[in-house]
Amino acid sequence: MPFLIVQEKSQPDRVHHIEGAEVVIGRGEKADLVFPNVSVSRFHSRVFGGDGDWSITDMGSQNGTIVNNKKIETVKVSSGDTIVLGKYTLIFVGDETLGLWRGKDLGEYPIYGRLFSVEQDATFALSSAMIQRVREIERKKSFACIISDIDKEKKIIGEETLSIGGSEGIPFKGLFNFATAASINWDGRDHLIRKSGLTKVTVNGNAIKSHRLRDGDAIIVGKTCLIYEIRDS
Secondary structure, eight states: OOEEEEEOTTSOOEEEEOOSSEEEEESSTTSSEEOOSTTSOTTOEEEEEETTEEEEEEOSOSSOEEETTEEESEEEEOTTOEEEETTEEEEEEOGGGTTEETTEEGGGSOBOOOSOOOOOSSOOOOOHHHHHHHHHHHHHHHHEEEEETTTOOEEEOTTSOEEEESSSSBOOOSTTTTSEEEEEEEOSSSEEEEEOSSSOEEETTEEOSEEEOOTTOEEEETTEEEEEEEOOO
């Protein structure tokens, strides 16, 4: 059985079980999965499929359906794909995960449920600036990476904590490279780097304790240069 993980600001992640061959998502009371916000159309999107083959289609919504930072009409989805509908973010989790996501049993997540819908006559249209901001956040979350001058390897950050230094972190050249010098975390909007060890950490030549990363930032840890880069794919 596939799932949709519902991510909503100031709320814990919740799940919706896709029990049949399709689920219609919208703010209308006849939708299968109701999002009571005027940024979502009454019938916004439809997820459909079976036997491990699933797709999503936009149902002529006002604000569109965005999958992995791209506005779509109909596209296949697989585990980990990010879907943005107005102010809501969904993560599609397919059958092949056997009810697990990132090592956690999806049965431990609370179930998403709404007892009401929002039936305004018209969908509130997000401004072009708001839409662009949502797309930039999703692009950053999905494709931001760190590139080290040691091996030139691209390391996608995502929503996980990325350590610099220590036995499991990105290696750096320096006296205290056996310990974690800094960590990079996702705060829902940006990646933040925080110094946590004795090694000096600079961003664009300035010593930092914490810093909100921007595309192209040059991070120096010890004698190693790391570039924060947001790629298109």
